[in-house]
Amino acid sequence: MNYYNEIKTELINNETYKKVKDYSKNRSDLKTYYKVGKLLSEAGKHYGEGIIKRYSEKLTKDLGKKYNYRNLFNMKKFYIIFKDEKMNALRSQLSWTHYRELIKLKDMDKIKYYINVAEKQNLSYRQLINKIKNNEYERLDDKTKLKLINNEKTKVQDFIKNPILIKNKYNKEDISEKMLQDLILEDIPSFLKELGNGFCFIKNEHQIKIGNRYNYIDLLLYNINFNCYVVCELKITELKKEHIGQVQIYMNYVDKNIKDINQNSTIGIIICKKDNKFVMEYVTNENIFDREYELI
Numbered sequence: 001m002n003y004y005n006e007i008k009t010e011l012i013n014n015e016t017y018k019k020v021k022d023y024s025k026n027r028s029d030l031k032t033y034y035k036v037g038k039l040l041s042e043a044g045k046h047y048g049e050g051i052i053k054r055y056s057e058k059l060t061k062d063l064g065k066k067y068n069y070r071n072l073f074n075m076k077k078f079y080i081i082f083k084d085e086k087m088n089a090l091r092s093q094l095s096w097t098h099y100r101e102l103i104k105l106k107d108m109d110k111i112k113y114y115i116n117v118a119e120k121q122n123l124s125y126r127q128l129i130n131k132i133k134n135n136e137y138e139r140l141d142d143k144t145k146l147k148l149i150n151n152e153k154t155k156v157q158d159f160i161k162n163p164i165l166i167k168n169k170y171n172k173e174d175i176s177e178k179m180l181q182d183l184i185l186e187d188i189p190s191f192l193k194e195l196g197n198g199f200c201f202i203k204n205e206h207q208i209k210i211g212n213r214y215n216y217i218d219l220l221l222y223n224i225n226f227n228c229y230v231v232c233e234l235k236i237t238e239l240k241k242e243h244i245g246q247v248q249i250y251m252n253y254v255d256k257n258i259k260d261i262n263q264n265s266t267i268g269i270i271i272c273k274k275d276n277k278f279v280m281e282y283v284t285n286e287n288i289f290d291r292e293y294e295l296i
């Protein structure tokens with residue numbers, strides 16, 4: 001079998017196809033580079049690993065610089081990583097540039113996570129890189145990772161990152177709760193993405209009246225995927241038991257006075273400087289969650 005001619009033909013056909021049917025060029029690229037990666041893998045078994053260098057020199061001369069050694073090496077790696085997956089499982093919404101970044105990761109479960117996120121959130125290549133650099137997958141709970149691996153049903157709390165990353169313009173760690181809230185409000189879209197999917201901002205310092213006194217919910221949110229209100233409280237200290245009581249009262253208020261019968265029970269998120277597993281151990285309400293914040 002003439003592996004070089006097979007590879008060259010696949011690449012030429014792909015270039016021609018993309019010019020005619022630009023709308024599906026991503027899928028054409030993925031199918032072609034997968035096939036080329038397979039051919040390179042088989043050629044390597046017959047002629048040694050140096051065959052990629054030899055083929056890249058010939059292809060660069062025949063077809064152009066885009067088929068250099070690095071790109072051919074990535075095609076082979078692409079095939080090796082995904083050969084145990086069904087080809088139709090590859091997402092054509094993602095470009096070859098996306099996959100070229102994903103194949104740098106060693107953990108297949110991590111790769112699948114970022115593929116799903118990139119597709120659902122319509123991420124650009126650079127947005128995907130930022131998520132990977134911010135260790136989004138690593139900041140998920142181990143139980144959530146296991147659910148994703150086993151394709152189990154997930155809950156709203158499963159995708160709340162820990163820690164929550166917040167951009168800091170003050171260049172110091174010692175900030176007030178008001179300053180922390182201001183940092184969040186300055187880039188509310190990024191904050192909501194840190195919490196997970198489906199979160200919407202309603203109001204900050206949301207006023208409620210309990211008895212004869214007014215209280216203020218730091219951030220009142222809503223999750224459209226899980227059809228529930230979200231009470232978010234900000235604390236610049238270690239989590240304390242009184243924080244739990246405070247958010248519980250606010251959640252009860254929202255359930256009794258704001259949510260309607262068709263909506264699910266309110267959840268509470270306490271974002272604090274440091275979590276406290278001893279406090280959380282005695283929290284009986286499964287709708288209250290604590291997460292640390294980290295200023296970046």
